[in-house]
Amino acid sequence: MNTELSSNTVGTVKPLGRLGALTDLVIERIRVSDHVAESKFGTDSPIEDPSREEQVLEQVRKQAGAVGVNPDAAVVFFRDQIAASKVVQKGLFARWTAHPEEAPTTRPDLGQIREQLDRLTTDLLQELKSTEELRDKLVACTVQLALAAGSGAALEQLDTLHRQALRTATHSVCRPSETSDRS
Numbered sequence: 736m737n738t739e740l741s742s743n744t745v746g747t748v749k750p751l752g753r754l755g756a757l758t759d760l761v762i763e764r765i766r767v768s769d770h771v772a773e774s775k776f777g778t779d780s781p782i783e784d785p786s787r788e789e790q791v792l793e794q795v796r797k798q799a800g801a802v803g804v805n806p807d808a809a810v811v812f813f814r815d816q817i818a819a820s821k822v823v824q825k826g827l828f829a830r831w832t833a834h835p836e837e838a839p840t841t842r843p844d845l846g847q848i849r850e851q852l853d854r855l856t857t858d859l860l861q862e863l864k865s866t867e868e869l870r871d872k873l874v875a876c877t878v879q880l881a882l883a884a885g886s887g888a889a890l891e892q893l894d895t896l897h898r899q900a901l902r903t904a905t906h907s908v909c910r911p912s913e914t915s916d917r918s
């Protein structure tokens with residue numbers, strides 16, 4: 736296993752609670768968005784790429800079925816992940832435009848970054864599956880999400896922009912189904 740952490744120096748401490756692993760992956764995807772922004776800034780590639788989004792959601796739909804997650808619910812969750820990525824990209828573009836001295840000096844390869852995002856799709860779907868029962872219980876899920884997001888944001892030292900993205904990305908994590916026990 737690769738134990739090297741590219742995006743933080745906190746070590747192996749992870750977001751807490753029963754949604755900790757899911758939140759960890761959500762934060763990882765948000766952090767990958769920094770690299771997406773670096774790859775696009777100063778090029779003709781737009782922040783928003785509808786055909787790539789369709790491709791991502793198509794992959795989600797197919798894999799969700801295979802993993803046993805409701806495909807429509809999975810698509811809702813991934814639309815939030817995509818929205819969160821664009822929050823980060825727009826925020827960083829604005830920051831780098833206002834402060835060119837903070838702009839990236841190297842440009843990572845978008846193709847490789849997208850492969851990383853595709854791997855995260857698989858991992859996230861697996862976590863959606865293993866947290867399905869909890870996420871159907873509104874109160875328990877809300878408490879666990881607050882714990883995981885709060886500890887994750889602190890441990891990963893997320894700034895205001897990335898905390899905003901985390902809120903966007905976790906908007907639909909707790910989704911009680913019609914028939915579930917809401918307590």
Ligand SMILES: C=C(O[C@@H]1C=C(C(=O)O)C=C[C@H]1O)C(=O)O
Pocket residue numbers: 771782783784785787788791816817818820821849852
């Ligand atoms: C991440 C990218 O930027 C945007 C966000 C996407 C995503 O989060 O998967 C997909 C397409 C773009 O609208 C990208 O272009 O790959």
